[in-house]
Amino acid sequence: MLSLIVSEGKDLTKEEKQRLRKEKKQQKKIKEKKDDKASQENEKEKKPVTSAAPASQPPTQPTPTKTKAELKAERRARQEAERASKQTKKGETGQQAATSKPKAPPSDLQPVVKRLPEHIQVDNPDVLKKLAKKLERQQIPLRSDYGYKVSLFSHLHQYSRKAPLTQQLSIPSTVIHPAIVRLGLQYSHGIVAGSNARSVALLHAFKQVIRDYTTPQNEELSRDLVNKLKPYISFLNQCRPLSASMGNAIKYIKKEISNIPSNCKEDEAKNKLLNCIESYINEKIILAGVAIAKCAIEKQKISDGDVILVYGCSSLVNHILCKAFEKNRKFRVIVVDSRPRLEGKEALRRLVQKGISCTYVLISAVSYILPEVSKVFLGAHALLANGYVMSRVGTSQIALVAKAFNVPVLVCCETYKFCDRVQTDSFVSNELDDPDDLIVTRKGTTPLEGWENESSLGLLNLVYDVTPPDFVDLVITELGMIPCTSVPVVLRVKNVDQ
């Protein structure tokens, strides 16, 4: 171990800190090599020996023999099973440990395989193991899936609201900041819902974290804070999968933190970060909403005599309609709602409070009322790079029916929700909500009560779906009105700016 004489109150100089970091990295590498070698030895031993007797110890093992033998036996059993399945697929892959690098290429000559995110590979045991290891290292409990999953969606997580992650946390939790624990609970119970609300809540929680943060000795704020945030993000991801807008916000914060110069004093740095977050919320969310409302109203997208259809509860669409009403446009609104969330009731409440005349229907009546409608306004959860709109489940249905009736469909979305992903269907990447939400009691009976006991019954509660750009006529962003196919241009321009 490198020993440094640190006098009281004096921090290490930059070079010393770098040296310390390098030492730590080297030690980590040595440890990993030892682990690798151990498992390699295990594999090599397995090839000739098929009996269950543990082999002799490799000479470089530092930990006690007894537990190592148990672990070895466990590992060997797992590896045997994996080996059998892998051999049927692709033969020997060489000396790589199955658990340490599931996604790396088998040899250097093959092209690099793009890594898929973990949350859409739930049926792949390697990925799950990797996730479990990562969470163990970060000291965050792993949330287990609940209930039978419909086979088309078995690659996604499905959690139960009755088993929140916080029950498995020790109190007081030293690893996770209490503001983040509260946020995670709010997410998993649906108290904070809607992509704008979730992003703003996330940014406020991060502000609290930064305020309470102190740089430990011998560390730099720009590196250490980013590392501190990683377990928080994993925890929030376990409570409820992150949305695209939250992902963009987190990327921005991480970039800002790593751009803090190392000679900056801690208070200054913290103030700077707090101001950055504040301005991000202000510019990208609040002012963008104001600009979008202005654009929609001034360019006559809401005119007198209009009948506007909205779906669910989008904070942005509600804001636009309220502003248009304030500017004395005469229109009426039809609110379409769907089970199990019934978010339309909240939208209805907000609009009626303003004095806008509203009608309320369920989504099954959409083809009945569409002949009356002159425009459809939809909110978006994210806009994908190929022009597809990801939004609450049911949105693509409304867009489809509107297209059949030749009614223009307008999507309102701030640019911070644009993401680089490409998706053409709703299966690949989605979110499965608690299936127990679908159980409803009518007239004293609950038909689906014992659904877990039926072996052939599966309940599916999807959260998002994806609308193709052919069904969307116009996207209103704070940069102006663009067709759905111009989203990659905006992304390109944004990247150039940054």
Add this chain to the structure above:
Amino acid sequence: QDELMLVEYFRDQMKKDPDMASAVAAIRTLLEFLKRDKGETILGLRESLTSATDCLTGVDSSVAVSSGGELFLRFISLTSLEHQDLSRCKKVMEERGELFLEKISMSRTKVAKLCHTFIKDGAKILTHSYSRVVLRVLEKAAAEKKRFSVYVTESQPDAAGQHMAEALRKLNVPVTVVLDAAVGYVLEKVDLVIVGAEGVVESGGIINKIGTYQMALCSKAHNKPFYVVAESFKFVRLYPLNQQDVPDKFKYKADTLKTAKNLSEEHPIIDYTPPSLITLLFTDLGVLTPSAVSDELIKLYL
């Protein structure tokens, strides 16, 4: 008083060269206005140019005049105007204006060069009303020794189609004038449809003489390619969702707007064709699909 001079100059320009697009005449007028302007500040200059454009739109309410004016303003103010002396700034702006004018006078030739290759030997073409750009394209194709025949719609209420037929007969191109109502009847005989545009909107759709939308719908139903030829100064920052969404100031002639009491009794002279019905747009910026128009607009305007 200034306004009268402006309008006079504009009308003169239109009379001098009937082959020139009204937008080009408008831009010439604005350039002249810039040269004669005695303003003291750049901001004042910009405001007076905007009001001059509005005034010209009052004379000729086509979409191209307003889009051309806005683009002209943007182009000349896109350079750095950091000079201390106002007259130097004005000189820079005038030079940019001349450059802009030169560029757009070449635009029709560029479009013709791009488009004539799509006209195969023996083709039967359908076109709508009188468009100078389409005429130029057909001239070029005829000059390349291609044999083709043209069907032109009469295009009421001003029978502009007859004018187009005259011009084509002078080129020795076999031409037939058909009724506006006969578009569906004649479409099975034609191979492609080429129309001009008065304005190209942000969605990639076009604003053109009334009857274009019908023609586009019919050609979609018959699976015939629908081509649009337009110069880049016709790109305008509008985004209509349907016919009703096009502002009234473009739909009717300028005189009608001033004199008519009830607009709903007047016939609109233009309509909007959505981008889903258009196959390709030929512009001096290249051959574009309707979704690429927005990208080009972002580059032009932002």
